[in-house]
Amino acid sequence: MNPRRQKRLVAVTAFVLLLGGAIGAMLYALQQNIDLFYTPSQLIEGIGDKKVKPEVGQRLRIGGMVVKGSVRRAPDSLKVSFDLVDTGPIVTVEYEGILPDLFREGQGIVAQGVLVDKTTILASEVLAKHDEEYMPPEVAEALKGIKHVPPSQLYKESDKGQQP
């Protein structure tokens, strides 16, 4: 091999190794930082054909509509908890901090946090979109094909169904 080719070989090998290492590191970091998105019914009933449910302690995102009348505040701190619903099941979100400006009962929000028990999420972040009619697209999708009633009514109707 002449010296030029040798140099080129070294350069190419170094480049490939670097690129491979970089992509490997990236994928590893990616794997560590993926948060799956659930709606309340997916959280309880499981996702997809296999009905995969999240494990307690798992980091996740949840999106749903805040159930009317479910926001409970602690009297002397910023602790707050509220319920989320999409098509039926209800999960509870606990959070300490200031809720976003557009957080309102009956509106769609997304919370990022850790599952502490089967139906409770300890949120580190609560997001609400700056739009009156906003609904997280995942929630909108989950609600697709179902008659368009505000979740608050949906909640009440299911309540009534349970108390004949």
Next chain:
Amino acid sequence: MIAEYGQLALTFAFCVSLALAIVPLYGSFKGNQTALELGNPLAYALFFLTAFSFWALSYAFWANDFTVVYVASNSNSLLPWYYRLTAVWGGHEGSMLLWLLTLAGWIGAVALFSRSLPLQFQGRILGVMGLIAVGFYAFVLFMSNPFMLSLPYYPVDGRDLNPLLQDFGMIIHPPMLYMGYVGFAVSFAFAIAALMGGKFDSTWARWARPWTLAAWMFLTMGIMLGSWWAYAELGWGGWWFWDPVENASFMPWLVGTALIHSLAVTEKRGTFKSWTVLLAIGAFSLSLLGAFLVRSGVLVSVHSFAADPDRGLYLLAFLLVVVGGSLLLYAIRMNSVRSQARYELFSREVLLWGNNIFLLTATLVVLLGTLFPLVHKELGLGSISIGEPFFNQLFYYLVIPFSLLLGLGPWVRWKQQQVQPLLKPMSLIAIATLILALGTMAATQSIQANLALLGLLLGAWVGSSAIFELLQRLQQFGSITQGLTKLNASHFGMTLAHIGFAVLVVGVAMTKTYSVETQVRMKAGDQVELAGYQFKLVEVYDLKGPNYSGEAAELDVSYQGDYVTHLHAEKRFYTVQRSVMTEAAVHARLSRDLYVALGESLSEDSWALSLYVKPFVRWIWLGGLLMSLGALIALCDKRYRRRTVDRKDTTEQKDKADA
């Protein structure tokens, strides 16, 4: 009526863009002088028609013409006049018109300032830009027309501008950003025109450089303004969120930065040619990708506009045509291009290779983090989101070697560098770095081995290397004062931009490490201490604005007993859009920001408040500002204004003036 004229002008502009896409290109391949010379007037016509159309839409906003659907959905008669005018680009349709205006502006500028280029080459550039223009004008005219009327049943008043956009930052952030995005279309057109001709030499790079620098300058400003706006307006005290749309603007910036450096090699050494062309194509393609991501509704973010799948599909098709077409041309033409220059392993060329590799790896990281959730969802694997730590972690690893290289780069000669002569200056810089970094740390915080120290070391390394290098270069002219007049502007620009990067790194590291925040429940008279500052809530009272109502909080801040400042934070309720906005109170100093956001009312007399103390956060924007200032200075370099050919006798006089 005015709105109809705007529509008419836009239609004409579309026809002109068609002509611009066909005539000069035809002329360049057939050698038809007349067709080539038509390029300039067509470019000017395109600009004036678009400007008129834009003016017409602005007038409709100014005059509260709610017969125009777009005006009705983005403005309101209660809105102050200045926000009525900026509301022109507050929604999808109007911002696309602004996009067209900047595109037409760049085309006009190319026509105006590149008259000294060979006619055939200039014609090709204008033709390629015309092709791009056809795509965008058709998009606006047929798929997102801002002049649509709702006659005869028009609303009495409008739905108001999104309160988030009622801010000074919003007035200049989108125009700057678009100037940057669209500016890369010029670099792209230069690259494609050169591909058509098959001629790449250092003159080509010298022509393309100022345009790329200008676009990069605007994009840097736009991103910085966006970050500053988000910090001031969103009330969460952050300055970068790795939001998909931020990422969409960051990717062309990274590739654009790589392009600037690669162009330097092509100009000075005549190598990296095919690579430079690829980067020019990449920068513009990523700008288009950004437009697609933001406007198709595939992403959810603060920035995304109302979703319309057809628009997304059109933009995606356009993106594919542009990328596919240019890569095809590249594949056909590029194998005939050979670089003949040789360089050794330790040379500036190789270090700039390193620069490009790191910048492109960073682009890959951002691209992966932005598109992966989309792919994941489309494959039916469920919705996911990629957390901030992913980006932070990888950028952390990338910035360290990148900064080390950056401190070394400007000292290394082209072609070949001996190690021996560099040892002395490099060790001097290393000592200066240690003193600077530890000194700053001791002066502001306690000395610890943490991210902040790393950031300070890297920043001081890059900064002191840039300054020493400049001094050394100036001395080569005999004395520093002589050097100041003789050294070319692009060298000053480079040094300033590198210092800007250093400042940015220091700002990010210090803010990341030493920011403290707390969310508290306060009553009037309560006092909270944070990082040595005492925040005292004096009172909260009701507020009445032109198109909003709300509450305001007054706070007094003192530091260890000494009065520092008074802060005024607001929470506004915009009545028409029925939405709440936080107007944070910020007290800014170079060494730290005090930041207070008023939260919700918890009971009759107590309030939730967010308090932040953010050291060195200003340095982040200062760094960005220095970078774009550096680009501006580099743009002023005389050699970019040197005439290459005299097409007419009239240009000769200007030549003399330039010399």
